[in-house]
Amino acid sequence: MTAPVETAARGSVGVLEVGGTHLTAALVTQRADQWMPGPARRGVLDASASAEELLQGFAAAMTAVDAPPDAPWAIAIPGPFDYSSGVGLFEDVGKFDSLLNVDVGSRLRAELPHLAGGLTFINDADAFAIGEWLQGVAAGAARCVGITLGTGIGSASSTTDVR
Numbered sequence: 001m002t003a004p005v006e007t008a009a010r011g012s013v014g015v016l017e018v019g020g021t022h023l024t025a026a027l028v029t030q031r032a033d034q035w036m037p038g039p040a041r042r043g044v045l046d047a048s049a050s051a052e053e054l055l056q057g058f059a060a061a062m063t064a065v066d067a068p069p070d071a072p073w074a075i076a077i078p079g080p081f082d083y084s085s086g087v088g089l090f091e092d093v094g095k096f097d098s099l100l101n102v103d104v105g106s107r108l109r110a111e112l113p114h115l116a117g118g119l120t121f122i123n124d125a126d127a128f129a130i131g132e133w134l135q136g137v138a139a140g141a142a143r144c145v146g147i148t149l150g151t152g153i154g155s156a157s158s159t160t161d162v163r
Helices: 004-010 053-064 102-109 124-135
Strands: 014-018 020-031 034-037 040-043 073-077 117-121 144-150 153-157
Touching: 014 053, 014 124, 034 040, 040 053, 040 073, 053 102, 102 117, 117 124, 117 153, 124 144, 124 153
Parallel strands: 014 073, 073 117
Antiparallel strands: 014 020, 020 034, 020 040, 144 153
16 A cells, blocks of 8 residues: 555545545646646446446546556545455445455456556545645644535544644
8 A cells, every 4th residue: 555645756646535425536636735636537336336336436437537557546435444455344334335355455456457556545534634634624723623424424633733
């Protein structure tokens, strides 16, 4: 897995946001001290689909973005998920149950053999809060709390300055 801080040196990062009903993918490029998203590709997602269908959907969204093959990818996905190993831990949560014990990282690399950059998984609520804290409505604040509401509820808070 590629650590998020390593992405800054490359200048651009592919991002995939996995929601309970949708996928959004984009290439985000660093310009000066700001991260600027390129055109977003948004698609519908059936969270009760088979693992193969879900992974093919993730891969299709990533392919739709004009990212260089060596670009690292940040994948925001809800829990329960083992973010360090890229393995789904969904069980009886009403979505993504087919990804239980699936190594999503390895399966995406198999679906996208041209991908040379690393994959970093992050909790979707954490990704939201970090984005708002670094350059969104909470930019410049000493601390930040984010709450996400969708097919699930997520929360994240800052405890140290990651800027």
